[in-house]
Amino acid sequence: MNIPVDARVFALRTAFLAVRQRTEALVSGLSAEDCMVQSMPDASPVKWHLAHVTWFFETFVLEAAVPGFQPFDRQFRMLFNSYYVGVGERMPRPERGMLSRPTLSQVMVYRETVDKQILALLESPICEPRWLELIELGIQHEEQHQELILTDLKHHFWSNPLHPAYRPSPPEPLERVLAPLRYFDYPGGLVDIGYSGRDFAFDNETPTHRVWLQPYSLASRLVSNAEYLEFIRDGGYQRPELWLSDGWEQRCRENWQAPLYCRPTASSKVWEIFTLAGTRTLAPTEPVCHISYYEADAYARWAGARLPTEAEWEHAAGMVWRGGDCDGHFLEGDRLHPAAATGESELPQQMFGETWQWTSSAYLPYPGFHPAPGAVGEYNGKFMINQMVLRGGSCTTPLNHIRPSYRNFFMPGARWQFSGIRLARDIR
Structure with missing residues (x-):
């Protein structure tokens, strides 16, 4: 059964707003310094994750869908490209922690700007089904990076001799009686x-x-x-x-x-x-x-x-x-x-x-x-x-x-x- 376009647009708009808000809720309370740490080559800074998921929407959706589209900052195309060789030059993964600029506040403005452009596209008559599919992929992609934000941040904090906590108190075991293994x-x-x-x-x-x-x-x-x-x-x-x-x-x-x-x-x-x-x-x-x-x-x-x-x-x-x-x-x-x-x-x-x-x-x-x-x-x-x-x-x-x-x-x-x-x- 095919979903009517209007219903699909409404569902995607709701999902897009929810995933973007949840990402920002995950990093709420972190300092700019927290968001810049890269403790090993496999773990990216939180700030890079915040920018990269936004780059995905800008590069694969807005650049392709919006006639005459002007990117937020042309340098971001290289800085926040992960591994898409077909897109062009990339910042080497082990060097992402060197990106003290752009600042965290600039990255958040970048997110806000792209959010508005995606929402405008969803309300536009030029929003074809192929753009809806890419927006949905972008939503799923950001959810993957929500998990990566937490796994990478855990390694960052563990690597700090102070072992700071992301949450205020450790989770206690919910139950103490383990189910038998069979x-x-x-x-x-x-x-x-x-x-x-x-x-x-x-x-x-x-x-x-x-x-x-x-x-x-x-x-x-x-x-x-x-x-x-x-x-x-x-x-x-x-x-x-x-x-x-x-x-x-x-x-x-x-x-x-x-x-x-x-x-x-x-x-x-x-x-x-x-x-x-x-x-x-x-x-x-x-x-x-x-x-x-x-x-x-x-x-x-x-x-x-x-x-x-x-x-x-x-x-x-x-x-x-x-x-x-x-x-x-x-x-x-x-x-x-x-x-x-x-x-x-x-x-x-x-x-x-x-x-x-x-x-x-x-x-x-x-x-x-x-x-x-x-x-x-x-x-x-x-x-x-x-x-x-x-x-x-x-x-x-x-x-x-x-x-x-x-x-x-x-x-x-x-x-x-x-x-x-x-x-x-x-x-x-």
């Missing part, structure tokens, strides 16, 4: 994978295709901090037989001894964790978080299990989704820290929210995938190499991005994202 069996067979609905989805979620699954079992919840500490105490970080070769080399090179943001206290009896609300005692029942694919894979070997493939995960998640179980913690809940699974359930818990879940699948195109023409086609397709797929979203993911087919992807050594572990097993 496995749900799935018979496998020929299953449909990929997005087939009528709402928005990214191109990398399509086309729908069929995959043959061998019978498999999936863990009922995410791996907890207490369970991961057993891996550490059993010498998991000192046993090369558990690790992939590249992972072992990175573990040694970067001296990994525990998940990012976790460390033992002086007595070694209690562990601490840095959160967006500051440092607090590690809760044993909460999901282990901020680990790389290499760590997740090593833990799974140690536990006598493996990581699920993305097709196995999506197949199981689809059943949870149809069952209406999507009660995890997401960006809108403002907890911004993963919570424990409690009680019993007839379906796997924590499939959505809390932490991203590493899969054993490389990030590759689905059969029949074709990127969009032009520079906007660089959005996903160019990264389909040397990365691993994560599924399920996290406590900092906008709820609008939660669906069984959503594919996230990172390099296997990445640890600053809210990433955790769900185990799988073969059924023999």
Whole structure:
């Protein structure tokens, strides 16, 4: 069923205003200095995120749709281009923290100016369906950067010796009784994978295709901090037989001894964790978080299990989704820290929210995938190499991005994202 143009314009206008306001609410209370820090090459300054998402609307929508369009500042085209080679020159990612100019206040004026121009376009007779599609992509793109603002800011603040808090008080564990870990069996067979609905989805979620699954079992919840500490105490970080070769080399090179943001206290009896609300005692029942694919894979070997493939995960998640179980913690809940699974359930818990879940699948195109023409086609397709797929979203993911087919992807050594572990097993 086609949505009337007027209704679609109204819905997009509402969504556009909401996403722009939520981004600014996320950075409310941060200083200009907070917004300029770049603690590592993979994490961008908050100010850059604020400008880049605005650049996306200006470059891909306004420049193409508005006759005689004049950009806010021609230099911004290079400064806030991320990786779109087809657009032109780019500021090198590791050097984004050098951009003391433009100032934060200028970036906010830039946002306000582009907001008004997008809203004017939505009310204009020249607003064709193709511009509506790009505005919708821009909204989804900004939601992705809302999550990145929080994950990057967490690394910035953790890198500061003062360990400042983004929120005034640490989130306390919601429950202290952890649900038992068990496995749900799935018979496998020929299953449909990929997005087939009528709402928005990214191109990398399509086309729908069929995959043959061998019978498999999936863990009922995410791996907890207490369970991961057993891996550490059993010498998991000192046993090369558990690790992939590249992972072992990175573990040694970067001296990994525990998940990012976790460390033992002086007595070694209690562990601490840095959160967006500051440092607090590690809760044993909460999901282990901020680990790389290499760590997740090593833990799974140690536990006598493996990581699920993305097709196995999506197949199981689809059943949870149809069952209406999507009660995890997401960006809108403002907890911004993963919570424990409690009680019993007839379906796997924590499939959505809390932490991203590493899969054993490389990030590759689905059969029949074709990127969009032009520079906007660089959005996903160019990264389909040397990365691993994560599924399920996290406590900092906008709820609008939660669906069984959503594919996230990172390099296997990445640890600053809210990433955790769900185990799988073969059924023999």
